[in-house]
Amino acid sequence: MSKAKLIRGPVYVLEDNIDTDLLIPACYLNLVPTIPEEYKKLGSYALAGLPDSFPKFASNPDGSTPYPIVIGGRNFGCGSSREHAPIALGAAGASVVVAQSYARIFFRNCVATGEVFPIESETRLCKEFKTGDEAEVNIEANTVTRLSDGKIFPLKPIGAVAPVIDAGGMFAYARAIGMIKK
Amino acid sequence: MTITEKILARESGASIVQPGDNIWVNAGILLTHDVCGPGTIGIFQQEFGKDAKVFDREKIVILPDHYIYTADVKAHRNIDILRAFVKEQNLPYFYDPGTPSYCGVCHVALPELGHVRPGETIFGTDSHTCTHGALGAFSSGIGNTDAGFIMGTGKLLVKVPPTLRFVLDGKMPSYLSAKDLILHIIGDITVDGATYCAMEFTGSAIEALSIEERCTICNMAVEAGAKNGIIAPDQKTFDYVNARTKKPYEPLYSDRDAKIQAEYRYDVSKLEPVVAKPHLPDNKALARDCRDVKVTQVYIGSCTGGKLEDFIMAAQLLKGRKVAIKTLIVPATRHVEQGLIDTKIDGQSLRAIFEAAGVEPIAPPSCAACLGGPIDTFGRTHGNEVVVSTTNRNFIGRMGSKDSQVYLASPYTAAATAIKGTITDPRDL
């Protein structure tokens, strides 16, 4: 995960039980993430399953997102094992999700792919931010700062998967510890 | 140790493991399908090289099932990617659409084909891989990257889950099914009540269930966030498995004094038919409390509710009656499809019963509208349909349209609803 550990920009705010069908609807699962053009396409459909009352996530003209930070509530990423979900967020240009808790496979897929950092918040941030607010996530200091008033919210340390994240994903980790050849 | 811990310990070469341990576990089976297989293959080739060989040809099972009966060009391209890989690697277990080997929904086909054996580990690129714990295996869903890793190494880094034990005793009332049991449990513990945990199901009511009904329960473990669902194997399991494979296996069982995180007890004789209302599987309500809900279509299919016994349950109610609303029947596999012809109630085949009741023309086996899919998918919703479905997820847009509403229910409740046109407790017919 060769991504910056300081992420600054507008946030996109979601609540509890954001499922993988919202993150990437099944009609786009015909796209194969390892094919570069299709990887990019997946990004343009990130969060396309949200009801139409939500602002479009990948709203830049080139199909990327103006929101590098996604904030969620509990059980973020529940549902299917489709790796297309974290990939869509990452391909759109998001770098980090900050949620109260994660569904297991989504969390694992974030770590394994290195597409986005899945960070847990200590508090219910989806009540503290609204979409478009500017924030700064500091992954080393475990904080997120609301830039409008400088208020700092604590994040949970990344925990047992830190070595995999630090290495840059599952394959990089396995190479680093000699599980597979360089 | 619990059965889950024992299987993980044996497959990691450790004598003891504890919840929270991160261990490298051998994969007994790697399962993939048309939606995640091409990406998995892509990762495998990127990371291990174009000429790399899979870790063990005998341990990879590819069951395309999601986007089969569609004109979608990419869907066909994806199956071609699978075909080319299978040929290059000379893989023996590929069930190719359009050929006699095609089966249908992977989680119904995998045990049918004898690929599920007690005491083994199964990893699959599909969250409902947890189904196969019903036969006493450790079975869990993973993403493409982890699957690509297994394809090359045969191993996966696994965090040992703590176990939640669900003890179900008592005699099943008429018209209650395994689907009701698991919807009750998910309703009680919520959609993240078992996150990262193993859900172990035990008790006399579980022992009394058939293998297919046990599969229905473990299938939905992921809907509570679980890593795996598991049921200790018994004579029923061995009879089922031995009829389908000659490969040897060694079952494992939880110790009497195994440490668990929590225990939940149910007397199933007191439970009633339920539905999960839109838009979460834990949004439980008694079927009889939803009598006012007008329904526009009923869907009976998927890895949860498209097995032969699901159709037997539906046919018991539909026999000699007419459906009042659009009713869609999707057998999960070819084997189930054949079973609709071969299985008879009072001399009438299930297929004949359904046709006489006025259901839509029966679809060929696949995942179909369970997950929406390409625009031309059979049964997909396109507007503000209200669906009662035997599938496992009712998220917004899951069956296609963001404006449709999906109620999850048992095959009995789905069939009763098809007859009345409003949500109907099957006991009220």
Ligand code: SF4
């Ligand atoms: S039937 Fe539905 S839940 Fe089951 S594997 Fe297919 S899409 Fe997934």
